[in-house]
Amino acid sequence: MEVSLASSVTNLLLIGLNHHSAPVEVREQLAFSNGTLEPALRRLVDAETIREGAILSTCNRVEVIACTSNLDAADEKIKTLLAEERQVARSLFEKHLYRHIGKDAVNHLFRVAASLDSMMVGEPQILGQVKDAYAASSALGTLGVVLHRCFHKSFSVAKRVRSETRVAAKAVSISSAAVDLARSIFDHLGDKTAMVIGAGEMGEQTVRHLQSNGIGTVLVTNRTFHRAVDLARQCNGTVVPFEQWHRHLRLADVVIGSAGSIDYLLVPTVVEEVLRERKRRPMFFIDLGVPRNFDPRLNDLDNVFLYDIDDLEQVIEDHKGEREREAAKAEAIVTEEVEAFWSWLASMEATPMIVALREKAEAIRKRELEKTLATLRDLPPHAHKAIEALSAAITNKLLHPPMLYLKNSSKNGESQESADAEVVRRIFGLDEEDE
């Protein structure tokens, strides 16, 4: 009993890479697209190492969060899984990975959801992406009581940060400043064309803003084709293959760069040529890339207007001091919520009834799994895995409500708690010896 308790101590592990730690080429190779996420999620969670798990994959980050009692094994499993599922050599991405454990993992997830870890701090898309990741893993049953709670907390942290600080207001005002600028350059937007290079969140936000202000045509191009298709579908745009975007540049009145790129995508000589083809009709370049997508010297060309993120921030008269104060406020909110979550987790671990319930379920699951698998020796290994994942998912889903119930009842005083515990004990037959 002592041994099994110790080994079941829950810990959280978050492994991933983002725009700070990895170049875009690596991020794009590791990113999951529609359809590839589910098998990976199924494979992630099993009874042995990873009890609960979720995968967050956007164009700026790929992160795996896991609830485990064996950190090293979980770490190893996640790396193998990423390499095999994405068919990338481990050596390619391993050096770019960061690893957060325990409170740090929670802290990281909260910061991501609150858009404090975004390329453009405060951009609103990331919360939706975190919610999507939650929904996908929730639907597959790879979440248990811990990660369910952890994700829900991350949403409320994001909400708090948005309502209590001005961090989020900035991203919105950045894209509306871009639209204002476009209106100061162009008479009507209806007969204008915007081209988005790269599928970054801020680029998407800006093009949507342009669209709600009536821009005529949207062209989308991206190094990874399917991401361009996704974005184009969302904003009724036309996809331009990445190899050909230079040729379509002369059609674009507004050019939005939100690609991750080390070199400049555009230099003055190229744009000069394009301007000649356009009979010098003005062009507005919005550079949302970090590092920059466009050579700053473009702004020296006649009829060309180039604004990068810093310029846009200057335009919205956003002062650095204020920004830092707001960011500090947001970080304080995150820290506070991480502490609250962590003490919840610790108290749950300390609730003997919850531990007993989980162990009972786990014991049943293992025993039944062994029985079933013993009769199915002919099945290929991946089918074994699938059955194992299925059993874990069912157990997790079944245990979630009673565990939550127990957890909440501990808040209602000791007498209520022990009465509730008694009910659960009898319902689940926790005193009986397993046959």
Add this chain to the structure above:
Amino acid sequence: MEILLLKAALLFYLLSTVAFTLTLLSSQTVPRPLASTLLFVAFAAHAGAIAARSLAAGYIAVIDSYEALSFFACLMTGVCLLAQMRASVAILGAVVSPLGFVLTLGAFVFYTQTRDLPPALHSAWLPVHVILAFLGNAVFGVAFSASLVYLVQERQLKGKKGRSFFRRLPSLETLDNLNYRILSWGFALLTLGILSGAVWAEYAWGHFWIWEPRPVLSLLTWVLYALLLHYRTAGWRGRRAAALTIACFAILVGSFLGVKLLFPGRHGGEFG
């Protein structure tokens, strides 16, 4: 009556200048309709003054320096008000109002009593010629204003200053398109002005053309604007086109004043 109306016009030019300046300085756009209304009142008073003088004199009063300056200022204001009706470029008034004020004030300095029209100018061609020629110049004056606003807006956008200012000015494309349209109109009017002058000269003196400073400089202006329009059509836009429009207008005004003050010739009779 004429003097009274002229003083009223001066007052309202001044008031609309103040109103437009306030519009530019404040963050709201509220004073702009008021500013435009003030400018319209200035125009109406000014036109009234010219009409009163013309009625009293018995001919269209655009002969001497005072009359010419005054007529030019009044027409430019009128064209500016017309342009405002077609496009959201009310802010042109911020240039035209002070310009109207200064020109009218200048005209006031040269103020003269009406005299009898010299016999050489007794002709039905007089109103046709002067109205066409002056209207052309007035239109160029508005093109100059649009270009000036263009350059200010362009500097704002290139310099990446706060958006509170650039939001109050029309878009570059609006100004550039307006500039092109106005220049075309101005050019057509100037061409007709010169042609009518030539026809009139043929009737009056037996020559289509007289080698005098006034018509020669008009021809020079015509060539300059022809070149400007040519390059615009060929694809010159934006800052360069605006700068050239300003340069052309500067030459136009310079030649107009220069001829009036330095080379009084046969053109325009003894009034010079």
